[in-house]
Amino acid sequence: MQVLEWSTRDLAARDRFPFWHQTLSQTLVSTWPASDSPADFNASARLFDLGAVTLSAMSHSRLQVSRPAKLIRQTDPEVFQLHLVLAGDGAMTQAGREARFAVNHLLLIDSSQPWQGWRGADRGPAESLIVQFPRSSLGLRSDMIGRLVAAPFPARAGITGVLAAHLRQLTENAGDLTRQDAEALGAVTLDLVAAACAHRCEATRALAPESRHQALLSLIHHFIRQRLGDPDLNAEMIAAAHGISVRHLYKIFQEQGMSVAGWIRRCRLEGCHRDLADPLLRARPIQTIAARWGFSDAATFSRNFRAAFGMSPRDHRHRAADDAWREGTGLD
Known part of the structure; x- marks a missing residue:
């Protein structure tokens, strides 16, 4: 634009x-x-x-x-x-x-x-x-x-x-x-x-x-x-907070072509993806980052991350670190 x-x-x-x-x-x-x-x-x-x-x-x-x-x-x-x-x-x-x-x-x-x-x-x-x-x-x-x-x-x-x-x-x-x-x-x-x-x-x-x-x-x-960090975030909580029925909430998200749970999961994964690439958070354990964004089960998080981004959380962190090093040294 x-x-x-x-x-x-x-x-x-x-x-x-x-x-x-x-x-x-x-x-x-x-x-x-x-x-x-x-x-x-x-x-x-x-x-x-x-x-x-x-x-x-x-x-x-x-x-x-x-x-x-x-x-x-x-x-x-x-x-x-x-x-x-x-x-x-x-x-x-x-x-x-x-x-x-x-x-x-x-x-x-x-x-x-x-x-x-x-x-x-x-x-x-x-x-x-x-x-x-x-x-x-x-x-x-x-x-x-x-x-x-x-x-x-x-x-x-x-x-x-x-x-x-x-x-x-x-x-x-x-x-x-x-x-x-x-x-x-x-x-x-x-x-x-x-x-x-x-x-x-x-x-x-x-x-x-x-x-x-x-x-x-x-x-x-x-x-x-x-509220992405709350592992109990669900459709019932969201609907109640906005004075609408769960059925109405589902309909709103269906019009976007996505389920409520799917949209929450995508937002959480995007947050994890950013944090794992952040050099300031490199010493923080992967599961600590996952928990910060609402993933309480390590296996579920790893499986969802790989499905969304085509690699494991660990591989993504290593690749981001390598890319940052190359950019800092001027190497391609």
Whole structure:
């Protein structure tokens, strides 16, 4: 998939802030930024094209930003931006609200309404993940969405926490996605954003059935990943935690072409596969790693690992160590 990256690092000091202003306005939403110290300004960004959704990872020095009515009349893409704050804090004014926000807050901004604000951090740069999407794509009434603009809320347990985790993971892995995968994950992202907004408005029933289904599936996946180390994790526990029947849970996974137990096993094996290749865990016994991911029986673990990856856990660990040694010495 297409990934755009830019940085002010190698630019002359006088060019950094103008470059950032021009690039940001061309790729996302046009704004008027300002800095108390433009000569010391530094910033970087990665932008991922997910079809109808754009995901951006931003890092920058302290700055003030405004989008006045004059600029909106000149150009308005009619989009929302949902910011996940990773570092630093800030404040903004839009739609008659004054809001302050901090790390792990979600903040919705409307490109069609004037706003102004600032972002900064006491130490290091301010950092955010930004999801930009058409205003018409949430499927919620305008009065519901209007209650969320410039009204930051924390990403906690539940759907907001799942959305935050999804955005972080997507940012880490987006560069390896095919175009088809990127568009599919863009749709999933939009469903999760819609579900988080509806949950905040206490209007989950207003969501489209597809968005409700995707939100439930993401919650279930997150629940399972958080408990892979529990050998007693099973369908009954998962269904009870989400207020659905075991039969409904089975149906959800059948639509993915996999059983509940099969999906749990695959996630556990992927965790073991990563840990066994980690040089920092090389001294840890194989069965200790297997137990960490919920495999209590060594023979069952070894058999499942070989079926999934075509080699034993021990052979995989040795091969990963050999590959790391060759890479470190420059030998093929």
